[in-house]
Amino acid sequence: MAIDHLDGRIIVLLAEEPRVGVLEMSRRLGVARGTVQARLDRLRSNGVIRGFGPQVDPAALGYPVTAFATLQIRQGQGADVRAHLATVPEVLELLTTTGNGDMLCRLVARSNADLQRVIDRVVGFDGIVRASTTIVMETPVPLRVIPLVEQAAREGR
Amino acid sequence: MAIDHLDGRIIVLLAEEPRVGVLEMSRRLGVARGTVQARLDRLRSNGVIRGFGPQVDPAALGYPVTAFATLQIRQGQGADVRAHLATVPEVLELLTTTGNGDMLCRLVARSNADLQRVIDRVVGFDGIVRASTTIVMETPVPLRVIPLVEQAAREGR
DNA sequence: GAATCCGCTGGGCATTCTGTTCAGCGGTAC
């Protein structure tokens, strides 16, 4: 679970050029192929690397608007609300947060107008008491993990 | 940019089993290898598929605590704050939102205690007027895109 | 209607990588 320096380099290299194979990595990192392979296997079974799924850009799919909705849930309705939101494709993520019965919900929509439709669909459910929405304008720091990996690798020294 | 049904199946298949190669995909989808290859190239240059980077789990790296910080920025300090936050590894994402000078910041930490340190580092900066933090407890819906892809593929019919 | 463009097919080619196994070796723990 503690990340090694070599582990870190592997992850970073993989993040920069996902196309490189194990052989090429071993060449660049100056270690044997088997080593890289073993490290990768370990990282995957550790759960550090969850997978290599394609990173899809909602904007390119026609959903350029992102928003966050803070939901207040009626006591005991949590499970129902979750099940409901899970069925809405525009709900990209759902988190429960501190505060009694609060959830944070990441949404996308085709346009600001379309966002209204999405919100209606999300909020139009019994268990939800109140909802407030915030629209995302810019993304100065897009979702990233590399700096964290590098720090972990440094400390894991 | 409009997503085809076949495009959708390719993305879904890729998400479920990232290991499958182009050849295997063509077999499962019942189309020629060249077709899959062409589609993939198009999806990548379209920007629909950004890449295939490793999906790293911060929790497995030793950062099991996730939080969101809402920051209120002093007029005209936006750029400085962004630059500052970009240097903090624990800042996984930074978004500017509606509301004057507001930002939303996704954080991780090694523990609840460690979160204090991270927040101090984030907030300890001139341009930030006020900050409120929310800790994430559960993740009923982890970041996902597949349902959206499927919907887009259906509509793009 | 005829010509043109475009995407998919199915095949072939040389090159390259993968998965797997092996023996050897150095460092560390007991």
Add this chain to the structure above:
DNA sequence: GTACCGCTGAACAGAATGCCCAGCGGATTC
């Protein structure tokens, strides 16, 4: 000292990749 563990370097067959090509059907354009 001995056993354990991780890395090395090498080997092998099998498989996938990148690339190219001719043919074909459908849709578009003139």
